[in-house]
Amino acid sequence: MNTERVSEDRIFAALASPVRREVLRLLREEGPQPVQRLAEHFAMTRPSFSEHLRVLRETGLVTENKVGRQRLYRLEALPLNEVQQWLRPFERFWRDRLTGLRDLLDQMDDES
Amino acid sequence: MNTERVSEDRIFAALASPVRREVLRLLREEGPQPVQRLAEHFAMTRPSFSEHLRVLRETGLVTENKVGRQRLYRLEALPLNEVQQWLRPFERFWRDRLTGLRDLLDQMDDES
DNA sequence: ATGACAGGTAGGAAATTTCCTACGTATAGT
DNA sequence: ACTATACGTAGGAAATTTCCTACCTGTCAT
Numbered sequence: 001m002n003t004e005r006v007s008e009d010r011i012f013a014a015l016a017s018p019v020r021r022e023v024l025r026l027l028r029e030e031g032p033q034p035v036q037r038l039a040e041h042f043a044m045t046r047p048s049f050s051e052h053l054r055v056l057r058e059t060g061l062v063t064e065n066k067v068g069r070q071r072l073y074r075l076e077a078l079p080l081n082e083v084q085q086w087l088r089p090f091e092r093f094w095r096d097r098l099t100g101l102r103d104l105l106d107q108m109d110d111e112s
Numbered sequence: 113m114n115t116e117r118v119s120e121d122r123i124f125a126a127l128a129s130p131v132r133r134e135v136l137r138l139l140r141e142e143g144p145q146p147v148q149r150l151a152e153h154f155a156m157t158r159p160s161f162s163e164h165l166r167v168l169r170e171t172g173l174v175t176e177n178k179v180g181r182q183r184l185y186r187l188e189a190l191p192l193n194e195v196q197q198w199l200r201p202f203e204r205f206w207r208d209r210l211t212g213l214r215d216l217l218d219q220m221d222d223e224s
Numbered sequence: 225a226t227g228a229c230a231g232g233t234a235g236g237a238a239a240t241t242t243c244c245t246a247c248g249t250a251t252a253g254t
Numbered sequence: 255a256c257t258a259t260a261c262g263t264a265g266g267a268a269a270t271t272t273c274c275t276a277c278c279t280g281t282c283a284t
Contacts, residue, residue: 009130016128017272018121021198028202035231048273050232069230069281077205084203086133087196090140093189129242147261160243162262181251181260 006059008086011079014059019044019052024061027075034070118171120198123191126171131156131164136173139187146182 014020019042026038039049053073056062060079064071126132131154138150151161165185168174172191176183 008133012124012128012130012133016124018124019272021120021124024202028205036229039231044272045274046231047233047275051272054232066280071231075202075205077202079206080199080202081206083195084199087192087199090136090187090189090192091196093140093187094191094193131242148259156242157244158261159245159263163242166262178250183261 006079006082008082010059011061011082014055014061015083017052017055019049020056020061023052023056023073024075024077027062027073028077032072032074034067034072036070038073118191118194120194122171123173123194126167126173127195129164129167131161132168132173135164135168135185136187136189139174139185140189144184144186146179146184148182150185 022041023038026041027033035046035049035053038053039046042049053062053064057064060076062073063076064073066072134153135150138153139145147158147161147165150165151158154161165174165176169176172188174185175188176185178184
């Protein structure tokens, strides 16, 4: 199994594109698919789309395996764990904001 | 309270820069700060840094209020909720993957 | 073998982002 | 009033990203 750690930077950069986020969503909702079927959802040439897939491959967010002359792409969500971990320390801030406790927060020095 | 909804695209785009993510972290850990103190951590000119702050302002991730001739920046983490919501449906995928990895590691421990 | 299909790479144009220097605005101190 | 400080905007160069057309490789069908 691939345990290589891809940098946070590259993961966030990969997610910055709406096209790439949509690809991840499609793979999540409809399971592994060949390029052709994924590409149907996007108004761009296939070489351009191929580039997006390359970015996703390089961050480990998808893997590819050949089936005949197709290439099945599969979601590998593990790198998203990095994003989740980055997000976690902020969580209490926006939850408190939602419940109107910001002023209390400002008084407290966080010690966790 | 600001309920204006900033597009997911712009939030992800804002987070794509390591500089901007670090600013958010600094505001989280050290509380509201003037530009000067934030800028100390970055090797760039202040106008360039100002641009990054503008991006963060426009996504609602920070707010500014003037205090004398300084401008205090404050973290507004609420838009990060969008990111978390985007992330959530993927969660079980990488958790399954993680438990798979953990089981594998447990086996390796048993065998050594 | 030949052709069609699936999908990639190469090279480059156009758009966007990042960073710079120069300058503008507002406030504080003298 | 004058100067220094804090921070912004303007305009542009350089780097990066996105997207294109053209071409290459590997697999399937005939």
